[in-house]
Amino acid sequence: MRTLAWLFIPAVLLAQLNVPFERIRDADKEPGNWLTYSRDYSGQRYSPLDQINTANVAKLRVAWVHQVNELDGFETSPIVVDGTMFISEPPNMVKALDAGTGRTLWSYRKDIPSDLRLCCGKVNRGVAILGNTVYYGSTDAHLIALDARTGALRWDTPMADYKLGYSSTGAPLAVKDKIVIGMAGGEYGVRGFIDGYDAKTGKRAWRFNTIPSKGEPGNETWDGESWKTGSATSWVTGVYEPETNTLYWGTGNPGPDWNGDVRGGDNLYSDSLIALDPDTGLKKWHFQYTPHDQNDWDSTQTPILANGTYQGQPRKMVVLANRNGFYYALDRTTGKFIAGRPYVKQTWASGLDESGRPMRLPNAVPSVGGTLLWPSLDGGSNWYSSTFSPKTDLYYVNAKELGAIYHKGDAEYKAGALFNGGGQRDYDGEEPYGAVRALEVATGQLRWEYKLFSPSHAGLMSTAGGLVFGSNSTSFFALDAQKGDLLWRFEGGGNIDANPITFMNAGKQYVVIASGHALFVFAVD
């Protein structure tokens, strides 16, 4: 007979749904599951599964679909544990689905106030699991713990006051006995933080303020009182390195976004990567990609831990293609710059200096009359996932080629109101486009590209099957990871703003993407 859920699960796991920290740490021992936001702690969003591969991916077909009944964006990156899939969906729901049939096992809905301050819809990018508890950050800035077996509420901890513009949209990260989570609200003059909560009780164990308080090092990089409303949010999930017990988490734009006059200085730790001790929340190091940003170039995207060789030396790196248009490789032990270069067209800096600091060109800033610059505020890339394949040693990014006319406007802070100080206008003098680009991991040197008609806003995943999955507009597709050839595509019928995942169930590999208001799950017949 065919059973769907448990045939291929080791006997020891049969009794209970249970994901202790060690299972996430050793995710490669069970490649058929997807236990944390990026599958494992490295952020690579690479799967060792190869049942779906370059030879058979053309036969990929829809196995089941899960539809959402709300019109807000659907950005979930599912978790899959032993035949059960956990997703977040708009407006404020968490669901457990049977991974073989797509049938709903339970659903949880949080009631939210009607006066939320959200820049970009009631979106959420996924949940975390630890033990037999599912963790979820709601748009009204609460961290919520649910029984993974039934969806029953275990605890609900408010992280900050939504009325001041705080919200939560990113997936939490379970590390040891803590749940680490960031926050959103960078257009509302909030003060950013990264929090660690006791997984059992929901009590906050630590808070790292992404803007230092008065008297702390770094506070002097903000003029006057501007640090109090300087944003530097943390709305995308970070990564973790068990060997050194280090958490790496990105931060967002300084506020107000496009008017830097009211916040003179470098504005630490906005647009930075921060290395933290997950037990205490204490900082090990930081690297700021865009000092005194005036273009809304958040650096919140998930960084990737990768090892590579630079100038003949093996290096332990943390890499990312930044929204500001430059690709960066940092030494992840020290936070020092190794190498970097533009991976899209950029017109705002003459390059990076030896320490990795961008050299901004004169007048390459927003102005009252408008300043044309590349990249646009959407960036060369954005929050969605890049991927690194240890099999090809390549870093893949869904790159955007478009410029914009940046405007500077008034910036007066009012609690809970938008605090932008400007904006951007589309520039139509040059046709925008997108491309999946494969970069050498240590240098960012372009190896190949697959051109896309329009810039995408969706993530990539690489697999041991020699594939890179990605999206453009309403299409989901697979490329050859070595050469960039298109091997398969599917019309999802709705815009794709999500990251793909893959998993095994009852001996069969599946690939998943959210498109429009539906979650599509594919398998080879």
Place this chain on the structure above:
Amino acid sequence: MAAVTETKVKLPNSRADLAAGEKLFSVHCALCHGPKGEGGRGPMLTQAKLSHAPDDAALLKVIEEGIRGTEMPGAGAMSDHEMRQTAAYVRSLGKVSLKPVPGNPAHGAEVYRGKGNCGTCHSIHGDGGVSGPDLADIGSRRSAGYLRESIVDPQAAVPEGYLLVALVTKNGQNLTGVRVNEDSFSIQIRDDSGRSYSFWKTDIAKVDKQRGKSPMPSYKGQLSDDELTDLVAYLASLKEEK
């Protein structure tokens, strides 16, 4: 519809409006929420804070559209004005001072953990079994009368979502659990340990759906009157944390 898009609403509050709201409530709401909103199949409404309706706009939305993922339906047959009158009546319920539930909750908690052994099947904030409903906020959702009846006569009202299913697969495996979901082609059940199973119907030889039967044993004669009263007092004290 106006009720959905407004963020701030003013509910009618004349005596005539409240009387009309009460009448509408008895027709549309009382079956589940009790004639005086004291709770039953649906949550108790005689409380100042309603978790699904933090403000009046949200309350109107709940009345109009129901609550997705719960047993609460939308009130399709009511006009916009009638929904506002009903909402006003529901809010008035929260202002009525309540008769306290008799009994000793602290002793009831001992009965829950000891003689009753309730935690084998029920959870409170993640502590306990999952074969029965979670009780963390049962005091906000069910009246004391309902709780007492459920303890002595569990078959009286088996909550939705707790249909007991015993099935035999074509290769002879037996499994009993609560039905989680079902359609024409597959069925999902959850066993006592909390593990979910999914079967294609083509792989099942026999399904026995034990309708009206509760997996919960009756405590009639098992607990003294005082113990029962204290246990109900304890359960009624379990409210949603704010």
